[in-house]
Amino acid sequence: MTLTQSLPHDAALQHVSGTARYVDDIPTPASTLHLAFGLSPVAKGEIRSLDISAVRAAKGVRLVLRAKDLPFANDVSPSAHDEPLLADRFLHYAGQPIFIVVADSHLLARKAAQLAKYEIDEAVPILTIEDALISNSRFESAPRIYSKGTPDTVFPDALHQTNGSLNLGGQEHFYLEGQAALAQPGEYGDIVVHSSTQHPSEIQHKVAEALNLAQHAVKVEVRRMGGGFGGKESQGNALAVACAIAAVQTGQPCKMRYDRDDDFIITGKRHDCRVDYKVGFDQHGRVQALEFTHYFRCGWGQDLSLPVADRAMLHADNAYDLPHVRITSHRLKTNTQSATAFRGFGGPQGMIGIERVMDHIAHFLGLDPTSVRRKNYYPDMSENAEPPATTPYHMPVTDFILGEMTHSLLKSSNYATRKASVAEWNAENSLLKRGIALSPVKFGISFTLTHLNQAGALVQIYTDGSVLINHGGTEMGQGLFQKVAQVASRSLGVTQSTIRASATDTSKVPNTSATAASSGSDLNGMAVLAACEKLKQRLSALVAKQYGCAQEVVLFKDDMVTGPDFKLAWLEVVKSAYENRVSLSATGFYKTPGIEWDRIKGQGRPFLYFAYGVSVTEVVIDVLTGENRILRCDILHDCGSSLNPALDIGQVEGGFVQGAGWLTTEELIWDEKGHLKTHAPSTYKIPACSDRPEIFNVSLWAAPNFQDTIYRSKAVGEPPFMHGISAFLALSDAVSACGPNYPDLQAPATAEEVFFAIKRAKGIKREL
């Protein structure tokens, strides 16, 4: 009944009053101990000796643990068992945890962790893409290649050819709540862990392995995270495992949270990478043949790098029908933080590659980039193309709607007039130049590791009529709990206030997938719906029997259960069910249908459907300094039949700003020894309030998902991030107004990068 309503976040009142609890806010006994890691001072080397006597002797220190002190598995990897919790002998990056300090307070633990004395045989680290290629330092034995058609034979016949290279910086998640975990020892050696994680089941598994416990002896609870963005998919493992081991060894609750600088230095970030391209095209800008080479800098551990780099390949086409294409992907192993999941999961890197190609083609031909884009679009689903166009991985694209959406946004954003007024401005002004650009988003929805596309739920009705729902999804701000509660509210026909979503808990719903891949409401909404439908079946069977009607005609709506000649209050029916010994709790389960994927061959149907969007962004740049501002952004985004428009618009607005941040001010810098130099908000600049576009129009495309998803909605977490690409392209457009050459803008387009791109556009060589 509350579906499609813009209800506030389920914890909105708690958020604004400061009563929403995060891991570090959970009241704990005074005996709680606090942990900190001692970190590797070098990017690569071998420990000759480690003297921790001063650490042990420091004030308040209770316990110090090194690799050799760990009782069982020394591993916190989410994939390849290649990430020890504590380095044993070999050091793989500057910031790698070497020992754990357990002390009376957070501050004392941090202080003591500084006191270790090392003798290290330092080795020359592999830091850059070039270093890794020279040393053939990589994950997987060879680059992965997906292809379609025969690009090599088509290239020579293409009317025009160009090529280029786009460097893309990484991105720190900068969740406002840093990584945190709290472990409480229980009876029988069991353990309860509170973790700020998107993946409670994995925390459970890693803790169980580290303590040699059965999984049923480890309970992980997550009420909420203060932001995740992919950064809490695998990066929480180390803290949770460290706390669990310390809690068992000391018999006391143990808590760990990273100081912000440690969080930057220890944890993985978005993969930085380079995308090389070679493209053949005709006089209208239609792509005839295209070759991409992706170089992903994965850091020291495999973590989630393979599926991330895969997803980049799966988004190398974005919205464009590419007849002949080859994508080659190198996954390079370097002595830096292990790059990890981050909103979009490789998709943004893949997508900006082809958007760069469209931009480059348009510049080459002197055409409006928007017209080149539209010429290359997949055919809209309304065209019923036969046979359907296929992606470079041979999946038919049958739900494409960007033709229509683009038409609509061009109109609502007044694109043509503004494009002309930008040109006029640029003709009149030499020191300030404006730029405008459109970019589309087509994002594949489903985990590419097919078996992850499953979810469970537990729904319980109590005798006062109140409903408690639990599912495997975690709440990190995206409003999942509210959306799922809205699903239950509609299914059971009861008001929202009757329903409470409880903290995610591995002891209630087992074997869950990470809340990731934008799949939270798709999967968990369906699982909760399945459980609610089971309960409705039981209740309607009872009522039908009591009132002598067919079960199918019993309706649940507005807190009433009605039939042809009766109208019962929800509470009355619940009580009656209890008295008639009808079970009032049910589990639900869902698995995404119709997907299969061979990631080695690069063939299949990895996604159930695509989520779409299109944006137009306008910027201004200062020719004298490269400083820039986003003036206006218009976005039209496809959420299918939105479960909650306000929450969805929130994802779109936030996604755009985060995506624009990645491509503008957010710059990660490592020095020549592999130390991250931008390890705090003083030097790493995420967008601030005034960086959002002053004019910011976001609307939702109102059409139901053609796939049978939860109430025909579409996933929304990641796709809007990639609207930020239009800001980057608008900057490139503004720079283009400064001179005749292609600006070859690199990311992040900091003021400094824009400044030097202006010189490239003017044809002035960079000198020092």
Added chain:
Amino acid sequence: MKISFRLNGVSVSTLAPTGTETLLEYLRQDKGLCGTKEGCNEGDCGACSIILTGENGVPRAMNSCILFLPQIQGRSVRTVEGISGPDGTLHPVQEAMISQHGAQCGFCTPGFITTMAAAHAAGEKDFDTALAGNLCRCTGYAPIVRAAKLAAQGQVPDWMQEGPQPSSQPTSSDLIFCPETSDDLAQWYENNPEATLVAGGTDVGLWVTKQMRNLTPLAFLGHAKDLRQIEDHGQYLRVGATTTITNFMEAIAPLYPSFNAMLSRYGSPQIRNAATIGGNIANGSPIGDGPPALIALGATLILRQGDKRRRMPLEDFFIDYQKQDRLRGEFVEAIELLKDQNRLRCYKLSKRFDQDISAVCGCINISVEGNIIKTVRIAFGGMAATPSRANKTEEILVGKVWGIKTFENAKATLLQDFSPMSDARASALYRSETAQNMLLRYFNELENTPVNILEVRA
């Protein structure tokens, strides 16, 4: 030492044995008031924001993570837990944040609520500036600004009114000293020249939270009223060293609008409410934003040691990186700046527009008689080991014709004045070239050619 203050309307007292216990630690650990969050522990994210009301009764947003307990002696603190009424009635900013969907993950929200409530009480409508010190990673800020606009229509609730200030007599000890006058400070500091002086603590705070240093002996200057006076002497202003940037801005806004506009990008409101003009000078940072502008204005620095005072042009104070012309036991007492200069322009270049440290800060002040350049003062931050004047460039400009050619010819001279370095904020080449371009910007701006991207609208 014993600290007494008012917390959410209730008088409390506590002990601060080292003097460097932070308000944030106290709130979260001692009082269990966990609404106030630690996001960065260095005053850059605003998740720890609280409202501090001093004896002037003006509520100001501050970062509690780098606010030491002795700094709040005798003042009133309001945390997110004290923003709603005693009966739970929500403040207009809280209601608006719910109705406008201004919170997603919620972790930054308490800091936003307190900052917004402080802005609301002040009738502030420039929300980009008011909220520049609060980072949000989820919402993209749009719904937060919508909420701030909506809440601006609501009344300031009665419960936000702070009661009379509790006794503000700080109890000093030998190692933690809270002078009530500059004379007290002068005497004590002469006897304790190794001491750390804390004014706003926005820099010293990080020595504690990040470097985990022990700072005793310590003096907290915030209780010495005469050190934070701004006196108008007709021809010039005398600005006490512990005048906050916020108060300084109010005083100079009518005189030097460009300086004021640049300072509105100095840190954040929370930082400007704590940081002091004297601290910005005394810490000798090569990238502080105050000194270049003050040097370009020809400000005079007044140093004091015991009863002795020295006066010097501000630029002479900065000798080399982390080295100033300051004697043992000598402290910055005030600056004096003339009121009659009106062609000062200040250009701050940073990676992010708001709340960032300058890569280059260029301040240019050129007077013209007829068509001829008469006087020139140009000072830069971020271009050398100290804030410095561009002496050679100044010389070259004096006496030349006021025209673009003059500036185009002169800009290369800047490279004789400065050879900047590369760091995480900018490369040497970028610093050199943009610093030169600031000269061109200056000319263009004074000739009314559009140069300011902030003035462009879609």
